[in-house]
Amino acid sequence: MLPLRRVLIILIIFKTSLSHLEINYMTLPTHKQKLLEIDLELIGNLERFVNKLQEKIDTLQRLADEIRQPLIEAEGREEEYLGNPLNSFPLLRHLYSDWDLLEEFIANQVGQEQIDFLKEKLSELPLPKDLSAATEAIYRIELAYGVKPFDLAKGLIDGVQYDAKLSSLDCYVMATHHFRLGDYAKASQWLTVALSLMNPSDMKINSVFKYQRTDVGLMLARCFLEMGSEREARYVLSKEVNMTTEEIDVKIKQLQLVGDDSYQHQKYVPDHLLPEGFNAICQSSHKPKPTKHLYCRYNTTTTPFLRLAPFRMEELSLNPYMVAYHNVLSDEEIRQLNRMSAPLLKKAFPVSAVDIDYDVRTVDTAWFPNSETPHTKENDRLIKRIVNIVSDLTGLNADVADSFQAVRYGFGGHYSPHHDYFNESIHQTAVNGDRLATVLFYLNTVKHGGATVFPLLNLKVPAEKGKVLFWYNLDGESLDFDENTEHGVCPVVDGIKLVLASWINELADEIRQPLIEAEGRQEEYLGNPLNSFTLLRHLYSDWDLLEEFIANQVGQEQIDFLKEKLSELPLPKDLSAATEAIYRIELAYGVKPSDLAKGLIDGVQYE
Structure with missing residues (x-):
């Protein structure tokens, strides 16, 4: 028998319901903490329900013992026993009235308060999208860190042993995810782990969640067929699904011809979001190459x-x-x-x-x-x-x-x-x-x-x-x-x-970069003709165009400030003079345009 806590955890994870709240269980610790709080509430509620049932069982057991006692006394001497009017009368009265009332007592639903509480709480439990997000998260961890299903199920991830394990039902959900992606090999591994974790003592509990060994066996057989292994598929159908040879023949033919409509899958593409090379670097086994300089x-x-x-x-x-x-x-x-x-x-x-x-x-x-x-x-x-x-x-x-x-x-x-x-x-x-x-x-x-x-x-x-x-x-x-x-x-x-x-x-920094280079050495910086020309050309033409560009946007205060500053910027004659100066240097020292552009003038490399 599974402990009550495990039963409720499974219920919380896999039960889907409607909710008007936008909850994020993946990134918000407070929301995940809420799951634990709800879990404790539901466990307490279930225990109260069990206590109510136990009270009824105790009452019925006591009634059964009391009702049986006269029959024990009469056994082997029925005629003598019934000859006594004090025995005949109680038996007749009991049969006339007690069983009718007992039928009413047995039929009466116990724990209605606990049932109503559970129904109310269902709206606060995770939605299908939450389970899908959690499954995707485990799937990414599995692929990125190269974790085998068997290791992941026992809590071993990338060399770190966690104090947590996956149940058979958890593994079945992971197998279903891989199956729908068309990764039948990995799905079969998850299903094999799911089977190994199933205990006969869990059968009644699993049936509550409509999860049976045959479910796992049928999907595993389908995986083997998809991988071209009919022999393994037949073995699984025989051992895990308890099919006869004739039933196996029929099932194999069904799966081969029309497939099983309960599974919708797509062609598997190996983790296109997290490429293999990327995953290898994520893993703890990755050793970076020595670097120089x-x-x-x-x-x-x-x-x-x-x-x-x-x-x-x-x-x-x-x-x-x-x-x-x-x-x-x-x-x-x-x-x-x-x-x-x-x-x-x-x-x-x-x-x-x-x-x-x-x-x-x-x-x-x-x-x-x-x-x-x-x-x-x-x-x-x-x-x-x-x-x-x-x-x-x-x-x-x-x-x-x-x-x-x-x-x-x-x-x-x-x-x-x-x-x-x-x-x-x-x-x-x-x-x-x-x-x-x-x-x-x-x-x-x-x-x-x-x-x-x-x-x-x-x-x-x-x-x-x-x-x-x-x-x-x-x-x-x-x-x-x-x-x-x-x-x-x-x-x-x-x-x-x-x-x-x-x-x-880039645009913002392109304008500021010359000022950064000039900081603390303005005289030296401006003594370089290339810097002076660039600065003058920029101030003459760039800001005027930027004013036009900014004018189409927001910031009237900044536009007005810029317009005011335009009167302080160089005039056409200033740009003409600077251009002429560079032109004279180019001719006088025989500087090629390519050299001048990179700051090489008459054998001197300017910064």
């Missing part, structure tokens, strides 16, 4: 501020350029960020001009600050600090980056390999250009899984609290898309993963 040091050069408070930096790649900073945010700042973002988090949908299968990313996200973000001094101060940190870490203009995006991954939560640049015409790229760089703040340490993986670089970055990961998505000089920045997130196995992401756009 990569160092750990304190960054003191990106901005003047870092000379006073440098960040500990670890170089991860030079092409593309990628670094990790450690211990950037304090614990209190991380807690405040989580408090700000938690109420805003919702299921993620990729930003793209084309339709994308949303299963590529199973997370909750929130863009902030937004209209729902409380504007307190503490929140505003923290957001400003993070903007400054991004600028300090990258040397780029974070003031006009995308809004920050908070991301929460639950169990099995992942992100399939992708690039952060869009490489397509959408609103974001039309306004600010494509994503030049990515900055990721890790807000917690993930116990198992959840690493950021760059498959083309053979690189895995574990999720560790306080770490910040920074890389360029576009080539710094040509602004070509860097395909080597393809990355994804391994499925989270234990706990949740919290990150804060920011993307810096």
Whole structure:
């Protein structure tokens, strides 16, 4: 007999019902905690129901003993016993009235209060989509970490032994998922494990959930037939389904000709969302190749501020350029960020001009600050600090980056390999250009899984609290898309993963970059004719066009400010004079256009 707790856990997981609440069991610990609370309530309710039944059973047993007692006394001396009027009368009265009342007592339903309570709670239990999401999560963990069904069933995942196991019914659900994907080999493994976990003592319990050994046997036989193994299919139908030879012949012919309509499946494509190479890096057995010319040091050069408070930096790649900073945010700042973002988090949908299968990313996200973000001094101060940190870490203009995006991954939560640049015409790229760089703040340490993986670089970055990961998505000089920045997130196995992401756009930084280079050495910088020409040309023509572009958008205050500043910008004669100056240098020193364009004048290489 299965313990009551296990019975109710199975009921909660597999019972489907309607609910008006939008609940997320995958990423919200509070919602998962609610399942445990409901579980305890239902167990207590079931135990009260059992007690009511036991009270009725005890009463009926006592009545049966009392009713039987006169018959025991009369056995072997019936005539003498019935000759006594004190025996005849009670027997007649008992037969006349007691059994009618006993029939009414037996027919009366006990525990109606507990039954009504259970019906009421059914609306709070997981929906089909919740079970589907949980099954998909286990499926991703199975594939990403190369876990065999037998090991997963006993709680062994990627070398870590968990204090948890799957039941036979759990394994059957996983087998059904693989079967519907057309992965009959893996489905047969799950079904074999399901059979090994079935105990004869569980038959009555399993029948409550309409789950029998024959169900497993029939699906296993179907898998063998799909794999071309009729001999194994016949053996299973004989041993597990108890069919005769004639019945097996009929069943085999049915399955071969028309299939079993109770199963709808599609052609199996080996995990297209998590490719094999990606999975291999996720696994604990992955050993990165030794790297040369990569160092750990304190960054003191990106901005003047870092000379006073440098960040500990670890170089991860030079092409593309990628670094990790450690211990950037304090614990209190991380807690405040989580408090700000938690109420805003919702299921993620990729930003793209084309339709994308949303299963590529199973997370909750929130863009902030937004209209729902409380504007307190503490929140505003923290957001400003993070903007400054991004600028300090990258040397780029974070003031006009995308809004920050908070991301929460639950169990099995992942992100399939992708690039952060869009490489397509959408609103974001039309306004600010494509994503030049990515900055990721890790807000917690993930116990198992959840690493950021760059498959083309053979690189895995574990999720560790306080770490910040920074890389360029576009080539710094040509602004070509860097395909080597393809990355994804391994499925989270234990706990949740919290990150804060920011993307810096190319157009905004393209304007600011010369000012960054000139900072602290303006005289030297402007003494270079190429810098002077570029700056003057930019001020003469770019802002005028940008004013026109911005005028079509929002921000009248900024438009007015820009119009006011236009009167201070160079005139046509100034641009003409600067052009003439470069022209004279070109002729006087015999400089080729290609050399002049890259800063080589008369044998001197300018920066």
